[in-house]
Amino acid sequence: MDLFIINFLDGLIYGLLLFMLSSGLTLIFSMMGVLNLAHSAFFMLGAYFAYQISLYLGFWVGLLVAPPIVTVLGALVERYGLRQVHQYGHVPELIFTFGLYFVIEELVQYIWGKNFVEYRAPESLDFVAFTLAGGSIQAYKVFMLLCSVAIFLGLYYVLARTRVGMIIQASLSYPKTVESLGHNVPLVFMGVFGVGTGLAGIAGVIAGPTLQTYPGMAFALGSIVFVCVVVGGLGSLFGAFVASLIIGWMKTFAAAYNVGAAEILIYFGFEYPDNVYYHPWRDLWTLTLPQIGPLLPYLLLVLILIFRPYGLFGRRDA
Amino acid sequence: MVSYTSRYSNNILKSLLPWIISTLILIILPFIFTGGGSVTIMNQIGITIVMAMSYNMLLGQGGMLSFGHAVYMGLGGFIAVHIMNFVEDGLWLPLPLLPLVGGLVGLGMATIVGSFSTRKAGVVFAMISLGIGELLAASCIVITAFFGGEEGVSGDRTWAPPTFGIEFITQIEVYYLIAFWVLISIFLMYLFTQTPVGKMANAVRDNPERAEFVGYSMRWVRYVSFCGAGFFAGIAGALFAINFEILTEENLSMGMSFNILLATYIGGIGFFIGPVIGAVGFTLLQTVLGLQTDLWALYTGVIFILTVMYAPSGFTGIVTMHYVPWQLGKIHLLFKPYAKILVPALIFVAGLTSLIELTNHVRHHSQETSITLYWITFESNTIIPWIVLLAMTLGGFYVCRVFAKEVVDAWGEANYVEKG
Amino acid sequence: MTLEALKIDNVTKSFSGTEIIRGLNLSVGKNERHAVIGPNGAGKSTCYNLITGRYEVTSGKIFLHGEDITNLSPYEVKRKGLSRSFQITNIFPKMSVFENVRCSLLWSMNYKYSFWHLLGSQKELNDRAEKIIVELNLAERKNTLAGVLSYAEQRALEIGITIAGGSEVILLDEPTAGMSVSETEYIVGLIRKVTEGKTLVVVEHDMGVVFDLADRISVLVYGEIIATGSPQEVKDNQAVQEAYLGAALEEEH
Numbered sequence: 001m002d003l004f005i006i007n008f009l010d011g012l013i014y015g016l017l018l019f020m021l022s023s024g025l026t027l028i029f030s031m032m033g034v035l036n037l038a039h040s041a042f043f044m045l046g047a048y049f050a051y052q053i054s055l056y057l058g059f060w061v062g063l064l065v066a067p068p069i070v071t072v073l074g075a076l077v078e079r080y081g082l083r084q085v086h087q088y089g090h091v092p093e094l095i096f097t098f099g100l101y102f103v104i105e106e107l108v109q110y111i112w113g114k115n116f117v118e119y120r121a122p123e124s125l126d127f128v129a130f131t132l133a134g135g136s137i138q139a140y141k142v143f144m145l146l147c148s149v150a151i152f153l154g155l156y157y158v159l160a161r162t163r164v165g166m167i168i169q170a171s172l173s174y175p176k177t178v179e180s181l182g183h184n185v186p187l188v189f190m191g192v193f194g195v196g197t198g199l200a201g202i203a204g205v206i207a208g209p210t211l212q213t214y215p216g217m218a219f220a221l222g223s224i225v226f227v228c229v230v231v232g233g234l235g236s237l238f239g240a241f242v243a244s245l246i247i248g249w250m251k252t253f254a255a256a257y258n259v260g261a262a263e264i265l266i267y268f269g270f271e272y273p274d275n276v277y278y279h280p281w282r283d284l285w286t287l288t289l290p291q292i293g294p295l296l297p298y299l300l301l302v303l304i305l306i307f308r309p310y311g312l313f314g315r316r317d318a
Numbered sequence: 319m320v321s322y323t324s325r326y327s328n329n330i331l332k333s334l335l336p337w338i339i340s341t342l343i344l345i346i347l348p349f350i351f352t353g354g355g356s357v358t359i360m361n362q363i364g365i366t367i368v369m370a371m372s373y374n375m376l377l378g379q380g381g382m383l384s385f386g387h388a389v390y391m392g393l394g395g396f397i398a399v400h401i402m403n404f405v406e407d408g409l410w411l412p413l414p415l416l417p418l419v420g421g422l423v424g425l426g427m428a429t430i431v432g433s434f435s436t437r438k439a440g441v442v443f444a445m446i447s448l449g450i451g452e453l454l455a456a457s458c459i460v461i462t463a464f465f466g467g468e469e470g471v472s473g474d475r476t477w478a479p480p481t482f483g484i485e486f487i488t489q490i491e492v493y494y495l496i497a498f499w500v501l502i503s504i505f506l507m508y509l510f511t512q513t514p515v516g517k518m519a520n521a522v523r524d525n526p527e528r529a530e531f532v533g534y535s536m537r538w539v540r541y542v543s544f545c546g547a548g549f550f551a552g553i554a555g556a557l558f559a560i561n562f563e564i565l566t567e568e569n570l571s572m573g574m575s576f577n578i579l580l581a582t583y584i585g586g587i588g589f590f591i592g593p594v595i596g597a598v599g600f601t602l603l604q605t606v607l608g609l610q611t612d613l614w615a616l617y618t619g620v621i622f623i624l625t626v627m628y629a630p631s632g633f634t635g636i637v638t639m640h641y642v643p644w645q646l647g648k649i650h651l652l653f654k655p656y657a658k659i660l661v662p663a664l665i666f667v668a669g670l671t672s673l674i675e676l677t678n679h680v681r682h683h684s685q686e687t688s689i690t691l692y693w694i695t696f697e698s699n700t701i702i703p704w705i706v707l708l709a710m711t712l713g714g715f716y717v718c719r720v721f722a723k724e725v726v727d728a729w730g731e732a733n734y735v736e737k738g
Numbered sequence: 739m740t741l742e743a744l745k746i747d748n749v750t751k752s753f754s755g756t757e758i759i760r761g762l763n764l765s766v767g768k769n770e771r772h773a774v775i776g777p778n779g780a781g782k783s784t785c786y787n788l789i790t791g792r793y794e795v796t797s798g799k800i801f802l803h804g805e806d807i808t809n810l811s812p813y814e815v816k817r818k819g820l821s822r823s824f825q826i827t828n829i830f831p832k833m834s835v836f837e838n839v840r841c842s843l844l845w846s847m848n849y850k851y852s853f854w855h856l857l858g859s860q861k862e863l864n865d866r867a868e869k870i871i872v873e874l875n876l877a878e879r880k881n882t883l884a885g886v887l888s889y890a891e892q893r894a895l896e897i898g899i900t901i902a903g904g905s906e907v908i909l910l911d912e913p914t915a916g917m918s919v920s921e922t923e924y925i926v927g928l929i930r931k932v933t934e935g936k937t938l939v940v941v942e943h944d945m946g947v948v949f950d951l952a953d954r955i956s957v958l959v960y961g962e963i964i965a966t967g968s969p970q971e972v973k974d975n976q977a978v979q980e981a982y983l984g985a986a987l988e989e990e991h
Contacts, residue, residue, distance in 0.1 A: 095579065106616035531816055
């Protein structure tokens, strides 16, 4: 039971982290109709910027300064890149962000090299917050949890209670109407793209120390984030939230419970082969849950798209 | 009546002419490029051509953006390697027919995936392709019996029974095998564009809704194109297997799919011939530039982004844009401005890339101070090269901007049609 | 008893609870030229979308030559012999005029999803496409990309795509919207010519065109047909006068 709680918490933290990315992605998508494939690249940039800053000024300054830099960078990409492509339609926009992803990845390798960088949690948070049945939860993870909750409360407040939030919400559903009401929609687009990527940046800053900061981190998380957004239903913030948590728990629980296919096969009356490593079905016999864990999100994605192409909470006409 | 038949046969000859010329070019190419490694590069180009053309059946002709086209190539390739190994154990299959098997594998996979993925185009289709791609790439490590885990599966093409006495030991023999399949594939893909369903694929790309109102289900039209694209991707995969004799998880990965998209797009997705040019250009960038610098992927990526932003119809589009001035007899107006901007543009590119390379050199190879860029060797720890390169970059950029106006004006003039 | 070419039986359509079409009844006889008129927002285009399967009906039935076509998908409706044009030009912009017309012919000439016919050698198909293009007065523009045609030419092509498949029942949606007087004449003449011997339903705002073309007229107001009859009967109908025509006729003078 205690193990369950530990994994539950771990999954929650991972899920909320995913939501930090998928919320930005959803905001951008529902505003601009662009699925930003470079989103996880901005996440990586957040981590690297924070690392670079932390070398000179410490973790906390990095936490404060890196996200705004990513936000500005995102806004610039929208202003000078995406807006140029917008006239050609959605498919070129998608291709543009896809290309951007690879260029950012290459740039990161060019600037910081191909290896891991030593981006660490601050020492003030380097202690065990509490232990449960042999499993321990680091204080930094608690800090991550608090951070993401704080960001969501902030985001919710801005979206639901402020004038800017009202305009954004209105633009989500009726961009043309909002434009004809005299609001500067291109500016709103730029802002939303900036804030969306900025959210990814914050996620990078916070997650960098635990998930490790290296050029492959965008790739490791990138596709999973699309899974969250698509499974939840493109354009639905609530859907993205639910899907992020589901996938967060899916990942941690699959990794934690070492159930092997052999046990199941034996339970169903099959006989364990003598020399399993030469058996034609060796992959099936040696299959374990942690092994197929990384496959599960994509399986979920494909199944959802087959049976519910609009996602769990997507609108049918979207 | 006589004149009709002769005109008819004339037409046939005329329409076959490009194919005859291409065949001749493919036959004599190895005699022109005899340098070491050029056959290897040409083989790679051939495989990329088939792949890019197959990809363009989806994107350019059918309007379907796929992020997982490598799957069909990869599976075709994996099965081909396995068959090469079975041939070793006595299965009879001549090597030149192996691509057909690869194609059928690609077709089979596309038949399954397409049955649900072609329901929608756009983002949903793109996401399904991405999901399937990731799913297969991730299962590579789990299903080791088939994918061979991290080290992949390797085979030996020379074990197959000799075909007309040819055992495909040398690269040049493989070249002609690839060239044969490249021709066949391009020819078939061209014929496809001339069939009812091939034309309807264009119609569905342009306006799926109206296509339904002229009696076609957009889903079925997409499905047929999708299966076709899978078939040719499988052929490319088997050619890959024959040429490299090894397949790894990389062949199924996102990176591979991205390379195909990149090659196709740079060449120009709106033109039948575009992917061929893209494949040649991309492979040359990859191999030739790749030998010169480890930053080739960065440069290629930047070229790609610039293409998406400023030349959405790709390199072929830029060339065909000049058809109008040429027809108006005004193409000569463009020569001078082009020549004028070329010089500062080259200086700018040379300066910028050298700066990037120099920085990279200083950061990652700090023990060695001597560096050779553009055939010039100098010391990277002195200040002079930095100043010179910076001046080249900024100066080149500035002069380019000044001359750009002339190019724009000349372009307007060259495209201007006199009234009356 | 002769079957009606098109019969709409008590059809309703609601969008998220709001009823846009409220019990629509309409029957169009074979070879009849029927005009549907009504103020903006009366549901004319929605009505077309329901017939052709673009939207699903909430309740009611639609029959084509006595056959139930309710909620079939657009391509199935087209295969049964009903074809429509669009109010906003809806062509294949990156294909030539010739290819636009040829694509519209393919299904009716039974090519289906063929990848074993080469279009270049299908003599009958190509001849028919040529003939239609000549009828449309677009022969000179045969190899021009449809996207760069003038507005009137695009409207003509729109009609060409609609009639090319040889459907028995043709639905036209505001074929003369946004056209000058001479362009309107050209299009009306074209419609007359190409719908000879077919059943025609046309939604139109230009009363001149309506009275010129139609044998019978239905007036659609707020999702209901308030009157159907010959042009003269409709003109004289009190309810129509009040609801719609009065204003429009006054405008014309």
